[in-house]
Amino acid sequence: MSLTAASTVDVALFTIGWSLGWLLLWRVRILPAASGDGRVPVAVIIPARNEAHALPHLLRPLVAQRREGDRIIVVDDHSTDETARVAQSFGAEVLHPPPPPPGWLGKPNACDAGASATTAEILVFLDADVRPGPTLLDDLAAEVSSSPDVLVSMQPWHRMDGVGEQASILCNITSLMGCGAFTILGDRAGATVAFGPVIAISRTAYDAAGGHADPEVRALHTEDIALARVVGRSRLFVGTASSTTFRMYPGGTRELVAGWTRTIATGARFTPWWLKLLTAAWVWSIAGGWIAIPLTYPLIALQIWVLGRRAGTTRPLAALVFPLLVIAFAVIFARSAFSLLRGRGVTWKGRDVDPRGR
Incomplete structure (x- = not known):
C-alpha cells in the first residue's frame, strides 16, 4: 500500500x-569532563558475584586513574569462582559480607557492606561488567561535588558484540526513553531513576536517604531505581563507544532474556x-x-x-x-x-x- x-x-x-x-x-547527555586536577578522594564499591571474567576489564583502567586516598573495594558476594583472587591481583581491597539478612537481596547487601567500610566523601558504585573511560572517576567526582544533593548515574554505552546480543536494542532504547532524562523536555521531566552500572553520590546524601539499607532499596532487585527514589533527585548521563562502556550479556541469548526479564517490567x-x-x-x-x-x-x-x-x-x-x-x-x-x-x-x-x- x-x-x-x-x-x-x-x-x-x-x-x-x-x-x-x-x-x-x-x-543523550554525556558526562562532562572534569576541569582541574584536584578532587576529594572517592571510594569505589564493586559488588561482584562470580565476576572473575569481567573484573580485569574494570579494574585495569580503574587502577590507572586512582588518585591518592582513593579506595577500590570489591565486595565478593559469595562467589564460587576466582572473583576474590582476581580482585586482589589488581590491588583492590576485598570484602566478604555475611549472607543477606531476611528482607535483603544480595546486591544491596553487598553495596551496603562496601559503603559501611569507608568514610569517603564520595561513593562510586560500579557493576563488574563496566569498562570505565580513562577519566571516569575524576568526571564523576566533579559532577557530585557540583551537586552534592543529587544522585549522579550513567548508563554505559552497551557493547553488543554477538549477533544474539542485538536483541537488546529495543530494550536499551525504551529504557533511555522511560527514564525521562533525554526527552525534548530535558531536565524539566524531573528524572528520579538511576542506572545501576554507574552510580555516584555524596556520603551526605547517601546517609540522609538511608542508602542501600533503606527498606525500599534493600528488598528490590532494581535497587538503583529505589535508591534514586529515596534520594529524590538524579542526574543521568550516557556513555559513548570511546568512553565508558559495558557488555551486559556475553553469555548469549539465555542470559540476555533472563537479565532483561529481571528488570524491564519493574523499571x-x-x-x-x-x-x-x-x-x-x-x-x-x-x-x-x-x-x-x-x-x-x-x-x-x-x-x-x-x-x-x-x-x-x-x-x-x-x-x-x-x-x-x-x-x-x-x-x-x-x-x-x-x-x-x-x-x-x-x-x-x-x-x-x-x-x-x-
Whole structure:
C-alpha cells in the first residue's frame, strides 16, 4: 500500500508515533569532563558475584586513574569462582559480607557492606561488567561535588558484540526513553531513576536517604531505581563507544532474556504514566506501521539505527530486520510483566529473585 492509498488515519497515527521516538530520545547527555586536577578522594564499591571474567576489564583502567586516598573495594558476594583472587591481583581491597539478612537481596547487601567500610566523601558504585573511560572517576567526582544533593548515574554505552546480543536494542532504547532524562523536555521531566552500572553520590546524601539499607532499596532487585527514589533527585548521563562502556550479556541469548526479564517490567513500573503511554505508542507505531503502510519500513529502520546507536552497538542489518527486534522485545517484556504480576521468581546468578521485592 502506498502512502497515497493508505487511509488518513493510518498515516496520522504512524506519523505521531514515529515522531514520538525522536522526541522521547531527543538528545543523550554525556558526562562532562572534569576541569582541574584536584578532587576529594572517592571510594569505589564493586559488588561482584562470580565476576572473575569481567573484573580485569574494570579494574585495569580503574587502577590507572586512582588518585591518592582513593579506595577500590570489591565486595565478593559469595562467589564460587576466582572473583576474590582476581580482585586482589589488581590491588583492590576485598570484602566478604555475611549472607543477606531476611528482607535483603544480595546486591544491596553487598553495596551496603562496601559503603559501611569507608568514610569517603564520595561513593562510586560500579557493576563488574563496566569498562570505565580513562577519566571516569575524576568526571564523576566533579559532577557530585557540583551537586552534592543529587544522585549522579550513567548508563554505559552497551557493547553488543554477538549477533544474539542485538536483541537488546529495543530494550536499551525504551529504557533511555522511560527514564525521562533525554526527552525534548530535558531536565524539566524531573528524572528520579538511576542506572545501576554507574552510580555516584555524596556520603551526605547517601546517609540522609538511608542508602542501600533503606527498606525500599534493600528488598528490590532494581535497587538503583529505589535508591534514586529515596534520594529524590538524579542526574543521568550516557556513555559513548570511546568512553565508558559495558557488555551486559556475553553469555548469549539465555542470559540476555533472563537479565532483561529481571528488570524491564519493574523499571516500567516506576516510570511516570505519561512516559509509559508515549513510549508504548512509539513501540506500537514501529510494530504495526510498516504493516499498514509498507513504504514506512525504511523510515522505521533508519530511526531504530539512529536511536539504537545512542545507546550501544547497533548493526545496520539488525535495524533492517527490526520486526525481529520487536518480537524479541515483546517476548521479553511480556515475560518480565508476567513475572512481576504473578510474583514468579527469576533466577539470576544462582539466586531466586522475587520481582516484586518481597
